[in-house]
Amino acid sequence: MIKTIQTLLLAIVLVAFPGMVLAEKIGYVDARRLIDESPQGQSELKKLEDEFAARNRDIKGRVDLFESKEAELQKNAVLMAPEELEAKTEELRSLQRDLRREQQDYNEAYNARRNRSLAGLQKIISEAVIDIARRDKYDLIVQQAVFASDNINVTDVVLEELVRRSEQ
Numbered sequence: 001m002i003k004t005i006q007t008l009l010l011a012i013v014l015v016a017f018p019g020m021v022l023a024e025k026i027g028y029v030d031a032r033r034l035i036d037e038s039p040q041g042q043s044e045l046k047k048l049e050d051e052f053a054a055r056n057r058d059i060k061g062r063v064d065l066f067e068s069k070e071a072e073l074q075k076n077a078v079l080m081a082p083e084e085l086e087a088k089t090e091e092l093r094s095l096q097r098d099l100r101r102e103q104q105d106y107n108e109a110y111n112a113r114r115n116r117s118l119a120g121l122q123k124i125i126s127e128a129v130i131d132i133a134r135r136d137k138y139d140l141i142v143q144q145a146v147f148a149s150d151n152i153n154v155t156d157v158v159l160e161e162l163v164r165r166s167e168q
Contacts, residue, residue, distance in 0.1 A: 034155060044117045
């Protein structure tokens with residue numbers, strides 16, 4: 001009964017207001033691809049990598065040092081006095097805790113900075129999509145869809161616009 005009423009109401013709306021329900025020109029953009037392939041996205045990624053490169057190298061160096069100390073302890077453990085073994089083991093645990101904390105801080109800082117960069121980039125992409133939608137008279141352009149045919153995919157058009165804008 002309820003399904004019948006819903007179907008009837010939908011039919012009435014479609015008949016009474018066909019222009020309001022159906023968009024005539026629809027487009028789809030792959031936002032992930034635009035972020036990855038646009039000059040603006042590549043520039044932001046390069047800035048991010050440059051900004052965090054020294055800190056990342058430092059952490060990797062400390063991880064290598066930890067791993068070499070751990071391997072040395074495992075190799076020499078049978079030759080050490082119990083007190084020395086306990087002291088070295090505790091030193092490694094402390095170093096491991098510090099490394100985990102430092103890696104977590106690094107990851108949080110990197111992700112926060114990356115999210116800020118993506119927000120700015122998303123704004124640039126949205127402006128380009130809106131300009132193309134207005135210029136080409138689209139009724140609707142979506143960024144997320146379960147399925148979108150190649151016929152409505154305007155990602156390449158937006159990518160060309162982003163390339164053009166980056167060259168200005």
